[in-house]
Amino acid sequence: MDAETLAVFREEADALVESLQDGLLALHDAPGDTALIDRVFRDLHTIKGTGAMFGHTALAAFVHDFETAFEKIRSGETAVTPDLVNLSLRAYDCIVRLLAGEGRDEAEERSVLADLARHMEGAEPPAEGWRVTFRLPPDTLALGGKPELLLEELSALGQARVQVLADRLPDLGTLEADRLHLGWQIEIEGAPDEQAVRDVFLFHEDDMELEIAPLHPDAAPAERDAPAPPDAKAPAAAAPPKTGAAPAMRVSAERLDEMMDRVGELVIAEARLAELAAASSDPALISVAEDIQRLAMGMRDTTMSIRMTPIGSITGRFRRLVHDLSETLGKPINFSVTGEETELDKTVIEQLTDPLMHLIRNAADHGLEGTPEARAEFGKPPAGRIDLSARYSGAEVLISLSDDGRGLDEDRIRARAIDRGLIAPDADLQRPQVLSLILEPGFSTAATVTELSGRGVGMDVVKRTIETLRGSIDVSSEPGHGTSVTLRLPLTLAIIDGLLVDVGGERYTLPLAAVEEIVELPPDKRHSNGSTQFLDIRDRLVPFLRLRDLFSTTGEPDPFQKVVVVSAGSSRIGLVVDRIIGSNQTVIKQLSPLHARLTTFSGATILGDGTVALILDVPHLVEHGPTAPVLESAA
Amino acid sequence: MTAPHRASEGSRDVVTLRLGDEVLAVPARSLREVLEPMQITRVPRTDDFVRGLINVRGAVVPLADLRVPFDMPRKPADADTRILVLELPLAGTLSVVGVIADAVHEVTQFDLSSLEDVPAVGTRWPPHLVTAIGRWNGRFVILPDLEAIFDSYLGGADTSPPSELEHSSCD
Numbered sequence: 001m002d003a004e005t006l007a008v009f010r011e012e013a014d015a016l017v018e019s020l021q022d023g024l025l026a027l028h029d030a031p032g033d034t035a036l037i038d039r040v041f042r043d044l045h046t047i048k049g050t051g052a053m054f055g056h057t058a059l060a061a062f063v064h065d066f067e068t069a070f071e072k073i074r075s076g077e078t079a080v081t082p083d084l085v086n087l088s089l090r091a092y093d094c095i096v097r098l099l100a101g102e103g104r105d106e107a108e109e110r111s112v113l114a115d116l117a118r119h120m121e122g123a124e125p126p127a128e129g130w131r132v133t134f135r136l137p138p139d140t141l142a143l144g145g146k147p148e149l150l151l152e153e154l155s156a157l158g159q160a161r162v163q164v165l166a167d168r169l170p171d172l173g174t175l176e177a178d179r180l181h182l183g184w185q186i187e188i189e190g191a192p193d194e195q196a197v198r199d200v201f202l203f204h205e206d207d208m209e210l211e212i213a214p215l216h217p218d219a220a221p222a223e224r225d226a227p228a229p230p231d232a233k234a235p236a237a238a239a240p241p242k243t244g245a246a247p248a249m250r251v252s253a254e255r256l257d258e259m260m261d262r263v264g265e266l267v268i269a270e271a272r273l274a275e276l277a278a279a280s281s282d283p284a285l286i287s288v289a290e291d292i293q294r295l296a297m298g299m300r301d302t303t304m305s306i307r308m309t310p311i312g313s314i315t316g317r318f319r320r321l322v323h324d325l326s327e328t329l330g331k332p333i334n335f336s337v338t339g340e341e342t343e344l345d346k347t348v349i350e351q352l353t354d355p356l357m358h359l360i361r362n363a364a365d366h367g368l369e370g371t372p373e374a375r376a377e378f379g380k381p382p383a384g385r386i387d388l389s390a391r392y393s394g395a396e397v398l399i400s401l402s403d404d405g406r407g408l409d410e411d412r413i414r415a416r417a418i419d420r421g422l423i424a425p426d427a428d429l430q431r432p433q434v435l436s437l438i439l440e441p442g443f444s445t446a447a448t449v450t451e452l453s454g455r456g457v458g459m460d461v462v463k464r465t466i467e468t469l470r471g472s473i474d475v476s477s478e479p480g481h482g483t484s485v486t487l488r489l490p491l492t493l494a495i496i497d498g499l500l501v502d503v504g505g506e507r508y509t510l511p512l513a514a515v516e517e518i519v520e521l522p523p524d525k526r527h528s529n530g531s532t533q534f535l536d537i538r539d540r541l542v543p544f545l546r547l548r549d550l551f552s553t554t555g556e557p558d559p560f561q562k563v564v565v566v567s568a569g570s571s572r573i574g575l576v577v578d579r580i581i582g583s584n585q586t587v588i589k590q591l592s593p594l595h596a597r598l599t600t601f602s603g604a605t606i607l608g609d610g611t612v613a614l615i616l617d618v619p620h621l622v623e624h625g626p627t628a629p630v631l632e633s634a635a
Numbered sequence: 636m637t638a639p640h641r642a643s644e645g646s647r648d649v650v651t652l653r654l655g656d657e658v659l660a661v662p663a664r665s666l667r668e669v670l671e672p673m674q675i676t677r678v679p680r681t682d683d684f685v686r687g688l689i690n691v692r693g694a695v696v697p698l699a700d701l702r703v704p705f706d707m708p709r710k711p712a713d714a715d716t717r718i719l720v721l722e723l724p725l726a727g728t729l730s731v732v733g734v735i736a737d738a739v740h741e742v743t744q745f746d747l748s749s750l751e752d753v754p755a756v757g758t759r760w761p762p763h764l765v766t767a768i769g770r771w772n773g774r775f776v777i778l779p780d781l782e783a784i785f786d787s788y789l790g791g792a793d794t795s796p797p798s799e800l801e802h803s804s805c806d
Contacts, residue, residue, distance in 0.1 A: 265693055506677060551679035589695040593726040593789055594685045595678065604676075604688055604695040612676040612688040612695050 009054045011250060013099050016047050017092065022316040024088050025323060031080035040088075041067065041074050047095065052203050059098040062109055064202055066091050068195065069116040078120050086327070087115055089320070129158065129215035130197050135165070135183035137207045142178050145204070151184060153200045159189035187215060253346065256307055263296075263303045264495060264587035270296040271584060271608035300495055300585070309349045311390045311399070312340030317353070318360055322386060325364040332372075332383035333364060339390035344397050348469050348489055352399070355462040359401045359485055360386060362459070367405035367483050378480050380404060385482075396471075396513075397491060402484035408477035410434050416443065435475040439463040470602055472619050474569060488569065488619075498586030498605065500613065501564065502579035504553030507613045509586050509605055510575070514566045514618040521561040521576055535563060535574050544574030545621065550600070568619035575621065584608070588615060599624075646744040649778070651771055652719065652736035655707040658776045660769060661721065663742050665781070667731065670718040684788050689733050691720055698733040704764055704784050710737070723781055726789055734781075745769045750778070 020043040027036050044067040052060040070088075072078040091112045097103045132154060136147055154160060165183035169175070188197070197212055270292055277289035315337045322335040344352070363386050369375045372382035385404040390397060410431055417423045417437045429437075437443060441460035466473050471489035490496075490511075498509035517537075525533060528549060534541040544563055547553070558578035565574050588603045595601070602617035648663035668691075675687040675698055687698035698718065702709050715738040722729055750767040753760055760777060764784050769776045 268693070553679075591695070592685075592697045592730055592732070593728075594697045594699070594732070594785065595681060596726075596789070598678070598681050600680055601678075606690050606693065606695065610690050611674045612690050614676065614678065614688070 006054070007252075008250070009050060010099075012050060013047065016043050016050070017096055017099065018313075018316050019043050020047065020095075021089070021092055021320055024085055024092060025316070025319045027080050027088075028082060028085040028323065031085075037070075037074055037080070041070055044070060056098065058104075059095065061199065061202060062091075062094060062098060062113070064199070065113045065195065066095075066116065068198070069113070069120050072120040084119055087112065087119060089323070091116065129187065129189040130194065131185065131187050131213045131215055132197055133165070133183065133185045133209075133211040133213075134201065135168075135209040136180055136204060138179040138181065140180045140204075145180075147180065147182075147184070150200055150204070151186070154186050154188060154197070157188050157196060157200075161187045163187075183209070189215070251306075256303075256346075259303055260307065260495075263300050266296050267300055267495065267585045267587055268606050268608070272610070275608045297585075304345075304495065305343075307346050308343035309346045310340060311342050311344065311349065312337075314349060314353050314356075315340055315388065318356060318388060321357060321360055322364065325361065329364060331364065331368055331370070333368065333386055334383050335386050335388070337388045342390035342392060342397055342399075344489060344491065351465055351469055352487075352489075355465045355487070356388070356399070356401065358459075358462050360388075363401060363403040363405065363483070367403040369406055374406075392491075393488075396488050399487045399489065400484055401486075402482055404482040407479040407481055408435055408438070408475070408483055409479065413437055432474075432476070435477055436473075438475065439473060470617075470619075472569065472623075496586050496588060498584050498615065499564065500581040500584050500607070501547075501562075501575075501577040502558075502581055503547045503551060503577050504555050504557070505578075506551070506553070507581065507607065507611070508547070508577075508616055509584070509613050510564065510566065510616040510618055511586075512583055514568060516565045516567050516572060518580060519563050519565065519574075521563050526557070526561065537565065537574075542572050542574050544576055546576040548576070548578070566618045566622065568622040571622050573622045575616070586615065646746045648742060649745050649769075650719070650742050651740040651776060652717075653715075653738040653740065654701055654705075654736055655710075657705075657707070658740070658771060658774055659701070659736075660743075660745065660771070660776045660778050661719065661734075661781060665721045665723060667720040667722055669739050670720060670733075672712045672716045672718065682788060687733075689718065691731065691733065694731065696720065696731050696733050698735065699785070700735050701779060701784070702735075704787070705760070705779075713737075721781070723785060725785055732785065743771060745771075745776075745778075 020040060023036055023040040023043060027033065027040065030036060044063055048060050048063040048067060051057075051063060066088075073080060073084075078084075090108070094105070094109045094112055097105065098109075134150075136145060140147065151162060155162070163185045165185055166181075168183065169181050175181075194212055198210075201208065201210055270289075273289050274293055277286045280286075318337070319335060322333055325331075326333040364384075368384035368386075369380075375382060375384070385402075387402045388399070389402075390399045392398075413434055414423070414429070414437075417434075417440070418425050418427075420442050422437060422440050422443065423429065439459045439462070441458065443459065463473055466487055466489070469489055471487055474486040474488070475483070476486070477483040497512040499512045499515050500507055500509050519535070519537060522535070525535070525544075528546055533544055535544050536542075542565060548557060561576050561578055562580055563574040563576050564580070565572055567573075584607070586605045589605060590603055591598065591601065599620050600617060601614045602620075603615045604612050605615055607613050649660035650663050650666050651658055651660050653659075670689075670691070673689055675689055678686055678688055678697075682703070683700065684703040685697045685699050687700075689696050689698050700709070717736050717739045719734045719736055719739065721732055721734055723732055724730070725732070750769050753762045753765045753768055755762065764780055766778045766780045769778060
């Protein structure tokens with residue numbers, strides 16, 4: 001099988017198992033929902049179908065048994081219980097391992113299946129033997145099927161008597177030698193159970209006639225000869241992989257990236273054209289340039305929207321994680337997700353999973369109180385809450401993870417930080433600064449490292465991941481009432497609207513979304529006097545930073561310098577520039593590893609005239625700008 | 636630094652270029668193209684070695700100045716100034732970088748057996764930045780260890796052993 005086909009299978013299977021897990025977790029909360037049960041069943045069936053089609057026989061066999069057990073639930077014979085959901089989740093884990101092709105645990109598979117079977121109705125009642133009647137589709141031989149192998153396999157199950165059913169043989173004159181007209185009836189004495197018999201037909205079941213009846217009808221329940229599931233005739237077609245989704249098409253991420261690059265080039269070329277057109281003052285050319293501009297913008301927006309993925313695509317595994325944590329820790333936890341439809345660039349979403357898992361683990365393990373009694377002291381309900389919320393805020397997406405646990409202890413954090421040499425013993429820090437110390441490398445507040453949260457990934461790793469995504473982290477906490485960690489992430493990593501400014505004849509771009517307003521630098525502030533300075537903008541003090549100083553620019557400043565007020569989070573800072581050039585489409589290009597430590601800039605872009613302009617890292621400037629403009633080490 | 640002797644079979648294609656009063660040679664297989672001087676964007680707050688960015692066919696490429704690690708005086712660009720666009724492994728991935736030359740001479744072949752180690756004393760070349768010394772048109776030619784030089788500007792770590800270069804630039 002070629003790599004591409006395999007990739008398609010993997011992708012499809014990943015989507016299916018994700019949907020399966022979602023369904024199982026939802027069943028936990030709504031055990032009687034038949035639509036959900038149907039969905040789980042359908043997912044199972046499709047996984048089996050695709051698995052078999054792609055040669056994953058072990059997977060198909062396992063899922064088949066899982067599915068059989070679930071059939072009892074679908075038919076209403078067995079009710080969904082939390083135990084059953086847990087068991088099913090264990091089975092789900094087996095499926096994931098089988099799919100991954102590594103870490104397979106056959107003992108666990110057997111035990112899960114046995115537990116499932118037991119759970120459904122106690123063990124299958126023993127049967128003395130089975131009478132199996134089957135007819136394969138007429139084209140079986142033409143497709144290379146070998147009925148004799150089935151017969152051999154069946155015979156191996158016990159004492160077998162085989163009888164040929166030749167009643168459908170046509171006249172010799174019309175007989176086609178490569179079509180199969182025969183059927184067989186086999187009586188197997190002492191056969192293990194119906195399942196074992198059914199397994200023989202695992203990959204034929206869909207189009208064949210199969211009847212399995214106990215040899216001694218009184219020894220077994222009546223509906224033994226239940227046919228294969230009704231939708232089994234067309235496994236793949238009958239089962240939409242996702243519910244409620246518009247018709248979709250799978251495209252490789254690589255092609256999307258390529259397309260994004262092309263659009264980036266187009267946007268740059270368009271900017272060049274616009275400049276030429278403006279210079280030419282030819283009305284026809286200007287009008288064409290405007291059309292092209294409009295089209296390029298539309299193209300850009302559409303292409304970017306293709307890359308956008310809702311956060312909901314990864315929340316399933318968080319639900320599962322909370323479910324498992326709740327079991328392991330013995331703490332009842334209510335987990336809620338809001339804003340699942342919030343979309344982020346696909347690359348951002350993928351890299352968010354691990355940090356969020358870590359935050360959830362932390363919240364469940366360290367954040368929430370150990371016992372309902374401890375919670376009752378604060379008048380909180382016995383079950384802890386963990387909330388994940390996502391929402392848009394300007395050109396950023398805010399993702400918050402909050403718990404209603406004990407909150408962060410400022411004094412303990414301070415003591416630990418001093419202990420670890422992260423801050424000086426006499427450091428004078430505000431509460432937010434103290435809280436943010438938990439993000440520093442080498443910091444861990446848990447007195448004992450637990451199996452759950454102490455597995456090497458610390459909050460510093462979370463911080464680093466978010467920073468590589470050009471995002472930032474805020475920590476807030478109310479003692480006794482909980483902790484909230486907010487991740488701020490840029491909407492996209494590809495193209496932004498930029499504001500082009502001139503500093504000493506050099507051009508720089510900053511994200512327009514971060515710009516709050518632009519004011520003129522008051523004459524009395526024109527000359528630097530060394531200390532941190534503030535602007536009074538409508539009775540609010542805004543610190544400002546002279547980019548000329550920051551960039552060691554030479555030459556005379558413009559007599560009418562401007563201040564671009566930018567914000568990140570809740571803080572603002574004014575950036576003094578010589579001139580505002582205007583807004584432009586900024587295709588973000590990553591800086592080379594040689595400039596990796598350059599924190600003032602988040603990337604570079606190519607302007608309409610082909611020159612390169614650096615993009616200012618606004619969140620970094622806002623955070624460090626006014627205090628340490630000259631302390632930053634050269635990268 | 637004994638590596639070139641070990642691999643003394645055959646020869647190596649190099650591009651010779653002038654930098655200050657010296658002639659340097661870089662492996663021809665790393666060279667992508669040679670460009671005329673163009674608009675260079677200054678990068679503030681970074682090391683002099685990679686103080687510029689240029690646009691190479693729509694890609695933003697860092698422009699390095701080998702005169703910085705070799706401690707040579709710098710002069711403004713003139714009619715002979717060129718930019719060599721090279722492909723080098725940086726931090727494990729092949730990256731495109733520009734290197735300034737006062738002039739580019741030619742692509743030539745160096746007999747590997749004629750290459751010599753850098754004398755430990757008596758030269759102004761930091762031995763860890765040079766793979767070997769060769770001869771061309773009766774002059775000494777420096778083969779800079781580009782990987783080691785760029786590496787030393789990556790993470791601020793010590794320069795890696797020059798023998799690394801053998802794997803990537805001579806086979």
